[in-house]
Amino acid sequence: MRKTLIAVAAMVAAVGSSFAQDKVLRVVPHSNLNILDPIWTTQYMARNHGYMVYDTLFGTDEKSRVQPQMVDKWSASPDQRLWSFTLRPGLAFHDGAPVTGDDVIASLSRWGKRDAMGQKLMSFVERMDSPAPSQFRIFLREPCGFVLEALGKPSSNVPFIMPKRVADTPADKQIEDYVGSGPYIFKRDEFKPGDKAVYVKNPKYQPRKEAPSGTAGGKYVYVERVEWNLALRDAQAQVNALAKGEVDALERPALESYEQLKAAPGISLVNKDPLGFQYMCRFNHLHPPFNNPKVRQAALAAMPQEPFLRAQVGVKELYRPCPSMFTCNTPYGSAKGSEIQSKSNMKKAQELLKASGYDGTPVLIMKPTDLAAIQKLPDVAAQLLRQAGFKVDLQAMDWNSLVSRRAKKEPPAQGGWNIFCTAWVAPDIWNPLSNAAIGGAGEKSWFGWPTDAELEKLRDDFARATDEPKKKALAEAIQVRAFEIGTHAPLGEYMNPLASRKNVTGWVMGPGDFYWNVKKNGD
């Protein structure tokens, strides 16, 4: 009897240990995955899920250059109004169906209804067609200078290519069929929200020959299975699990753990996204005191970047002041027009505030208490604004209350707000069309709703510009104008290295969290 029990126990243990199978990459993503439609939402987790399952027409490499991905060849007519594309041969969806021009057109149409840059592109598009199964064409009403940038847009919403039957889903309804043509296949049957998401290698995927770089290049898959651990959310528990080898990587470990992870044996910190993130505080242009541009100028002058970065990031090697409203070290990153913030000081801020006619209206700053990545920014903003002479009302709330409240256009006393702070991943803000914070279209703009006809005209001119020097000049003019009217206060940039076991290598450089080219040795 005793022997039988031992044998049964051994068998049970053997079944249990089959979990530790070879070639399984176990990752703790930066957040929870709940929405599986990367076109319906702008959440970064949905975007990362999209990169696993779907492929894109173009990618953006680690040097921010657009490169072909699903597209083999393309050309533009001399008047730049007809763009013709040919897909790579052999592209197929997970169900075996070939990827066709009709799938592309349906996918771009749906994306063009949701994404801000997509909407802008579609405002130029007269029609799209597919003259042959492997080809598609875009006919423009007038030339525009961002066709490839839009198609290769690396961050939310990414123009992922879905089968036509899926992409025909109305844009305001979430998809329910998760077939793509990307390097991984989503295991719908193993998906447990709040627990785990599983992806297996797509054996039919044909990577490009080029080396992987950002969202471009060859997406070679070296593991059989990727498991996202969605239950492990406690920052210290994540570090413990990585140290013990129970998980292989943490997408964004808490910055407080940086020194501990750096010193830990068997763990590497990989700064795979040197462009990182940019912090910002947003002013609400609808209500006093920030409906007065002079008050916004005073606030900008009171908010140098270094105190925010020191308080929030702390680790000197992980942050850098950046005077640009576009990501620094990218084509449109520039210091032009930033002097009001970058070369200012508290005395000047106090003078500007006095000259603005500020009447002591309290500034309501929303502080998210549950989002460690940005929760110290409002404290610093409050202190600096107080020093400048503002009366500040700092209100604590959870992040989800904040995102709900920031959509309210009512005055602060009736549930509205004056300032909130957030962070953007580099590609979201690296050009004037993707950067939602520098719009001037009033109530159609991103939260804060600045109104400025000049800014909007400059953005339109940028969209129409087709040569790079002109685009660069326009981007600078846009930034100068954005600082003049004080759309928001950029607060510098930071990096959040990935932490992985040393036997996991090949992390792809670039903005985002990608799981191709990753090798797990010693399995």
Added chain:
Amino acid sequence: MYRFIFKRLLSTIPVLLVVAVLVFSLLRLTPGDPAAIMAGDAANAEQIERIRAGLGLDKPIVAQFGIWLGRVVRADLGESFYFRIGVAELIRQRLEPSFALATLTILIAVLVSVPLGVLAAWRFGGWFDRALMGFSVMGFSVPVFVLAYLLIWLVSLKLGWLPVQGYRRITDGFIPFIQHLILPAITLSVIYIALIARVTRASVLEALGEDYIRTARAKGLPEMRVLVRHALANAAVPIATVIGIGIAILIGGVVVTESVYAIPGLGRLTVDAVLARDFPTIQGVILFFSFVYVLVNLLIDVSYVFLDPRIRY
């Protein structure tokens, strides 16, 4: 007794109805918009409004309540805004980890605390009694997360005996199942050991002062038999009450323990749902918790009949 059980079950209906109205109203009063949360950071107000309409949140609150209650009456808890699956299915998925954790925790707590409580009562005023009372104070006072981190550091990281996090379903194998559960269960059981041991000690102490104990001893019964058969058996009603309430609380989810050990149970689900303003899920799980509380209380009441034959319904 069947009449009593039937009446008690019937009384759950108004209780659940009151809970439903309260939860529904409170959720609509709290700040936060699920549509804004689902839309993501770069979404604009227009996109959020479209999502709100898609979720039916643009309808009047009374209409929303009517729709939800109509579904609940048909045993349909609706679909989670956040997780996009049925709330009943979500609860089913999360029930197993919470139930397993609660069962093992209570098992450990009862097996440890009842003998300790009886011994402390038996040796009232002695060093063992004082040590147990000291442990109880400590058990109540040490925050669960501190204990959890200490145990993880010692047992998992230093000694390497057990995993630091995660949950394995019993279908994945009994050994990994128990390996992943034992540390969280020990962490959680400390406070219950402290509580049950104190209640057991007090109850047994009271029983030991009764005439029938003196009689039993006078008859020359062995002390163990006096303690277990006479003192503990007569002290069982308050102990069973505490254990029952403990089970109900544990099934309701233990957020901190589930977070530190990454257990996808009902506690985590509740927190995620609250943070995401996932109204159908919050309403569903609170209704479920209320039902569990009522059911556990009923079971405790029924158990009194067996523990104390003098009690009749």
